[in-house]
Amino acid sequence: MQIGAASRATGVSAKMIRHYESIGLIPAADRRDSNYRDYGAEDVHRLGFIRRARDLGFSIDEIRDLLKLWGDRRRSSRNVKKLTLDHIAELDSKIALLGEMRATLAHLAECCDGGDRPDCPIIESLAGAAPLPHRHHHH
Amino acid sequence: MQIGAASRATGVSAKMIRHYESIGLIPAADRRDSNYRDYGAEDVHRLGFIRRARDLGFSIDEIRDLLKLWGDRRRSSRNVKKLTLDHIAELDSKIALLGEMRATLAHLAECCDGGDRPDCPIIESLAGAAPLPHRHHHH
DNA sequence: ATGCACCTTCCCATCATGGTAAGGTCAACC
DNA sequence: GGTTGACCTTACCATGATGGGAAGGTGCAT
Numbered sequence: 001m002q003i004g005a006a007s008r009a010t011g012v013s014a015k016m017i018r019h020y021e022s023i024g025l026i027p028a029a030d031r032r033d034s035n036y037r038d039y040g041a042e043d044v045h046r047l048g049f050i051r052r053a054r055d056l057g058f059s060i061d062e063i064r065d066l067l068k069l070w071g072d073r074r075r076s077s078r079n080v081k082k083l084t085l086d087h088i089a090e091l092d093s094k095i096a097l098l099g100e101m102r103a104t105l106a107h108l109a110e111c112c113d114g115g116d117r118p119d120c121p122i123i124e125s126l127a128g129a130a131p132l133p134h135r136h137h138h139h
Numbered sequence: 140m141q142i143g144a145a146s147r148a149t150g151v152s153a154k155m156i157r158h159y160e161s162i163g164l165i166p167a168a169d170r171r172d173s174n175y176r177d178y179g180a181e182d183v184h185r186l187g188f189i190r191r192a193r194d195l196g197f198s199i200d201e202i203r204d205l206l207k208l209w210g211d212r213r214r215s216s217r218n219v220k221k222l223t224l225d226h227i228a229e230l231d232s233k234i235a236l237l238g239e240m241r242a243t244l245a246h247l248a249e250c251c252d253g254g255d256r257p258d259c260p261i262i263e264s265l266a267g268a269a270p271l272p273h274r275h276h277h278h
Numbered sequence: 279a280t281g282c283a284c285c286t287t288c289c290c291a292t293c294a295t296g297g298t299a300a301g302g303t304c305a306a307c308c
Numbered sequence: 309g310g311t312t313g314a315c316c317t318t319a320c321c322a323t324g325a326t327g328g329g330a331a332g333g334t335g336c337a338t
Binding site: 073091098104112125128 | 214226234
């Protein structure tokens with residue numbers, strides 16, 4: 001199976017498959033006489049694993065760990081769960097940060113008339129005329 | 140005022156101040172005989188504006204637009220509000236995406252024993268043994 | 279044998295930010 | 309005067325995950 005077919009089978013772009021090989025995330029693919037990369041069922045399975053992990057927001061380094069655990073028959077699910085819970089905590093941080101931004105902006109937008117006149121609490125807040133409203137008192 | 144003082148006054152690193160100048164986000168600073176950049180009150184005000192906009196997650200290009208509107212006495216708040224609402228929509232998309240990832244992972248983690256044994260629904264799900272579970276089915 | 283789809287490697291771009299190196303400037307202190 | 313140390317300058321490289329494109333080789337169907 002050529003790289004294009006492997007790409008279509010897994011949803012990982014050919015570009016990224018080559019990249020994953022170059023950074024050692026996956027083993028170097030077999031080559032045909034033409035020098036074309038050749039993929040088998042196992043490779044496709046691994047790429048599918050990687051794509052699903054990426055879809056869940058795991059970083060390349062986390063995926064590297066997950067792949068090791070996947071291939072380790074003596075793994076304990078404890079390790080996998082820890083990795084997952086850590087990643088959930090990262091996601092929670094990001095979500096909280098974005099949520100704060102959103103709340104601040106939504107408040108400012110509510111206070112903004114949105115008409116033809118230039119008066120605008122959003123711009124005023126950015127200009128520092130007033131502190132951002134209803135934020136946690138910073139230390 | 141030298142770049143270091145401007146940096147401390149605004150919370151924008153000297154590195155980024157130079158960068159913003161190089162990409163035309165701010166005008167080229169005045170120079171002293173020493174060739175050191177020299178900043179005045181207006182420059183500091185603009186950098187503060189930029190920092191607050193970045194803290195709210197606006198991209199450089201969005202900030203470019205906001206700065207234009209800030210300096211335009213004939214602006215309508217309509218334009219500012221539109222930019223803001225568009226940005227809120229972007230934030231909502233990101234939050235929703237991260238939230239989906241989080242929910243899927245939380246569900247898998249709940250189903251994972253976390254003990255010494257290798258059986259692990261998280262790894263199995265990544266391996267494609269089973270489709271990702273329906274989250275809404277079981278809260 | 280020609281065309282077309284596919285592959286190869288290599289370099290560059292993103293976005294916002296930081297690091298480091300090699301060197302210039304300036305004020306303070308001995 | 310000379311040294312030290314804090315500050316500044318430019319320039320290049322790195323991140324993480326991905327895409328774009330150039331220049332050229334391979335293989336199959338018409």
